[in-house]
Amino acid sequence: MQLQLSSTDIIVILCSIIILIVLLILIVIYGVFIKKKSELLLIHQQKEAIFEQELARSQVELQNQTLKYIGQELHDDLGQKLSVARLMTSKLKHADPADLRIVEEINLILGESLQDIRNISKSFITPAADVGDFVESLEKEVFRIKRLSLLEVDYRINRHHLPINAEHGLILFRIIQECITNVIKHSRSKSIQIIVEDRPKQTKFVISDKGIGFKTARNFEGIGLKNMINRAKIINAEFKISSEENQGTAVTIIYKKL
Known part of the structure; x- marks a missing residue:
């Protein structure tokens, strides 16, 4: 059909x-x-x-x-x-x-x-001449703080010869220098802790205090903080900041090795 x-x-x-x-x-x-x-x-x-x-x-x-x-x-x-x-x-x-x-x-x-x-x-x-200058400059900064009795310093580093590009080393030093200055000027902390931990693929820097702290979101518009963030971007480093009022502030910088 x-x-x-x-x-x-x-x-x-x-x-x-x-x-x-x-x-x-x-x-x-x-x-x-x-x-x-x-x-x-x-x-x-x-x-x-x-x-x-x-x-x-x-x-x-x-x-x-x-x-x-x-x-x-x-x-x-x-x-x-x-x-x-x-x-x-x-x-x-x-x-x-x-x-x-x-x-x-x-x-x-x-x-x-x-x-x-x-x-x-x-x-x-x-400018930074070689890798050794970074650690030397950092330790001079630590010695200056101790010599002038500005803060009690807890400085720790697991390796004194860091494999960091000279130009990057200068930028890292400027960031850490700015962190230290902020602690001295604004934190009202009696102490500062600076930890440098070198690992196979990255070097980690932590600068912390036990000062008055601040509300993180409110202070992200500061010129000093913007400068540190911009410097970190240039060398492709991670920049983190955590702070609580009356609890202190911690800045973490993670430098990735090429």
Whole structure:
């Protein structure tokens, strides 16, 4: 028995086939559209990431130029004036014996100030020369804090020869230096802990205190914190900060080895 289709049935079938084809075409077009949109979004995100990295690099380069200028001014101008002042006070040693103690004290203070200025200008002007300089600079910073009795320092390092790129070492040191400065200036903590843990694929730095702390979200707009975050981005390091009011603050930096 043969099934005979009327003209109406044929038209309905043809219309159904056409609609199905159109739907398939629309689905394909939509799929292509989504794929292109995803590709464009990915390209846009990559461009934004590159732009942020370049912006961060430019900001740090500008800051380094500023620091270099300040270092040169400290060394060439103020340093020279203090040297002359120290020389003049040295000539006063032959004055009245009653004033000799005061003169010696002034001369000692000028000498210490001059050495401090030289150290500061050198740290601003001179880039990291080799891997050893990073640990040396960090330990000088720790010694300075102890010598001036600014804080009690718990300093731990499991390896004194860190395999860190010289340029990256300088950036890491600036981040840690900023952390230490923040603890001294803002934390009201009596102590600071600095831990350096070198591992096969990364080096971990933790700087913590037991000070007043802060609400993390509120303080993420600070210039100092932004500078540290930008510096970390440049060397592809992870930067984390955790803080609770009246509980202290901890900064963790994870430097990934290439």
